[in-house]
Every structure is written in structure tokens, then in C-alpha cells.
Amino acid sequence: MSTSDGRVRVQERDESRWITLDNPSARNAYDEQMAAAVADILDTCNDVRSVVITGAPGAFCAGGMLAGMSAPTTRGMRKLYRGSLRMFDAIRSCPRPVIAAVNGAAAGGGNELVVACDLAIAAASATFGQTGPRVGSAPVTGATNVMGVQIGEKRAKELALLCRRYDAAAAERLGLVNRVVPDDQLETEVLTWCRELAALSPRYLEITKVSSNIWWNAARDSFANGVGMLVQAIGSEDMREGASAFLDKRPPKFVLDNGEFGS
Structure with missing residues (x-):
């Protein structure tokens, strides 16, 4: 039986809980309310065997909403940054394995x-x-931190610095994903993994998951420091130009600190 909470849909499937980001007009990008809704759901998933996060048809998730960044407020952007971090932490602290069913762009x-x-x-x-x-x-x-543990520092910096796009096959080679399947087999494959998890001890799956969070926990200070630096940069020329260019569908024009450097 399905339930709905704004732009986040929840569905019980066998012994798993499926969370769908449902904001197709923005390619399933999230704002602080959506991020909080996902975190709230994850905080109450001890009654299922696994959790799946996916996107409404058209995309997986385009990240945080950029609309407010072209004319940002410190309060609004701080809420978005902290909302993102709370959602990611909720995934890691959820006692059940969380599977990303990536059905489109993950940007x-x-x-x-x-x-x-x-x-x-x-x-x-x-x-x-x-x-x-x-x-x-x-x-x-x-x-900028945990992804380096997953795929290697040089590859992670390539993704973070160059902002290139990678297809699913490349993501599998890099180690970003466990498996790639034809589009029409995604749900079937994910359900197969969920059923495999359901046959295992939830107690010891939780112990295994908590133990595997060592690198996430070690990077937690990096997250907090990074969010703090982003807050200090709210309203910068680069933030306004980057968001405006994205929304206008044009290349951004960034400058080197008004010519003080790089001349």
C-alpha cells in the first residue's frame, strides 16, 4: 500500500520500503523540506528489512534545488546545506541497508x-x-571525502573538480555502483537484492553496516567544515553566476577575483 508525503512518496514492497523523490519538474531535486521528509522516513525504518531510494520517472536526483542560489539568503541556503547533510546522515544511521535504485541522472x-x-x-x-x-x-x-575512499582519490577529484558526466557503465567500472542492468529490469533487480537481504539476520546486518561507517564517521568533521565554508560563501558572485547560468541554460562566466589573481 502506498502513502504520500508532499514530494516524497513511500511504498511498501515485500519487506522493503521504497522512497521515491517525486519532483519531476526539477528533475527530482530536493529542497530542505524534501530532505527533511526523507530523513524522517529513514529514521523510522527499523520495521522493514531494507530501504530503497529512487526517483520519479525522468531522473534519479539532480541534487539540491538551485532556484534560490541566484538570489540566495543565508538562512535559506544554510537550511538546504544542513538538510542535505541530515538526509545523508540518516541514510548512514538507518539500521537497515539502503539501496540507491538509480533510474536516471544522478547529478x-x-x-x-x-x-x-x-x-x-x-x-x-x-x-x-x-x-x-x-x-x-x-x-x-x-x-570531496568519502567518494575518494570508494573509488580512489584521483578519480574522486576528477569527478569533483571537472564536473564531467559519466554513463552507468563507467560508474560501474569506477565503483560508484554495484550493478548496471537494462532499464526495464531495474526494479526486478533491486527487488532481488532486497529479497536476498531479507533472508539475512537484521541484527548482524545492522552491526555490519554500523561497522562499515568508519570512513563516513571519520569524514564527518570534513562535512561540517565544508558546510561552514559554503555558508560563508553564500551570495558570492560565483554562486549567483553559476546558478543563474544553470537556470538560463548558458555557460557560466566566472572571474578571477576581479583580476587580482591570475593576471
């Missing part, structure tokens, strides 16, 4: 959402990549 914070999940299965048409420096931000809640 920016959406790619970091994949990093935060315990397992990830992607449709063949899915794409992956960070967007931070391209849109006037920085991927400090996963991509």
Missing part, C-alpha cells in the same frame, strides 16, 4: 546521495557526475 547532490547509500544499482541509461564548481558550489558532503 550534484544526487551523485552524493548515491555515495551515501550502502548499495547502488543503476539502469543502463543512468548518468552520474558532480556539478559544484560549475554551478557556484562545492560537493563537500560526500564527493
